Amino acid sequence: MCGIVGLFLKDKKLEPELGSMLTDMLVTMTDRGPDSAGIAIYGSDTDNKAKMTVQSDTPDEDFTGLDKAIKAATGTSVSISRKDTHAILEMDADAASAVRESLRETHPSIRVMSTGDTIEIYKEVGLPKDVAARFEVSKMSGTHGIGHTRMATESAVTTMGAHPFSTGADQCLVHNGSLSNHNSLRRKLRRDGVHIETENDTEVGAAYLTWKMQQGSSLGEALESSLDDLDGFFTFVVGTKDGFGVVRDPIACKPAVMAETDQYVAFGSEYRALVNLPGIEEARVWEPEPATVYFWKH
């Protein structure tokens, strides 16, 4: 199984509510997958600053004095705001890759969850309500966001195996299903220099889309070609800095329901996830067609 929710706001007035709406939607999907949960939120854009979400299993040790350590290693000033096992590092945009490189050497126990201008990713093992509470997701505002609750099939129940996966700046992907050609595709992508952290099938899907976009595809084109190159079952929901997309494999046995009003576009693995959204009674509600790419942009 696995449960997916997504919300892409058209109405700016709803932006302060994004975190609480997504949390409510995700908690409703708990019984589709209680192993681990995660959420990606696209927040406010800060000029020329990059955001990096990092995670550590020993946050007290790793995050204390981290700004000084980064300054010493790279000469870059970073600001750190910690949330439980995660922290958001903010730095000058052009210093982000140097900081990432340096973290890999000086703090191997720190994992980078996402980088970009606006994306933040929080994910941990546990129930959606507990994970959302740990990171105070319901207080977060933003333009769009994606949540996932996992029932593991293809790799272990760990923080790094939880969704969303981010393999490129401001990109993320969540997945319900299982890919059957992920091992061969991972080898191919790694040979092409794509960095893949885990043995998880979904991360390969995310890395595939990033790789396609690096080669010049738009997100929509990358999703189209995933229908040819990925084998297995999938309902994907993806986010970019200003976009939100959905695609299902041609068999389409993994469920999906969408709703659209003047205020938002919403995705749920089941209609239950959407029932508390404002104006849902009048929304256009439909099931996305198999092998069809849906995409919205701000």
Place this chain on the structure above:
Amino acid sequence: MQSFDLEAQGLRELNATLHAQADDTNQTAWEIDNPKGAHAIAVGLDAPIEVTVKGSTGYYCAGMNQQATVNVTGSAGPGVAENMMSGKVVIEGDASQYAGATGHGGLLVIKGNASSRCGISMKGINIVVHGNIGHMSGFMAQSGNMVVCGDAGDALGDSCYEARFFVRGSVKSLGADCEEKEMRPEHIEILKELLAEAECDAKPEEFKRYGSARNLYNFDVDNAAAY
């Protein structure tokens, strides 16, 4: 009219209450408020009662139905009326995948569209869809009638047995061993009756009939080596 607030009273209470209705119950009309996409609403009924669900339902609404009439004013999630034995289920909106799967009897009416695998392995149920149906519908269908007033998706009736498929619009592709068949007077009669019962004003003459070419499921001595 008996009212039931699903949100306040809970699913188990709802189904237990409906199961407690005997054949000669006086409480024949039920209205269910706040379904909110919940699973397994009005499953396993076996009494001549009429249940109206006011809103949209989740997985397996009205599964295993016998005798009862279940109306859903919104849309239905996957597996609506799965394994229905008798009675009638009417969905005012759309139905998700495998609507009416494995049904043995009764009538399922979907006034919107049905998605993939509608009537998969149907065993005697009648299904009338006012709109379109998705891919792999009628896969391994054994008996009963599926009437589609709109279009059918890919692989209609793949590996089917003796079920009949009537489609008014286009068929994207036929599944293995499914073929178009002649419309005879008895088929017009079947359609007339089903369309009337499903409150659909389509004309029987506008439909084409599809069914098994019977090449796949008969033992053929030439294929003996394959077994």
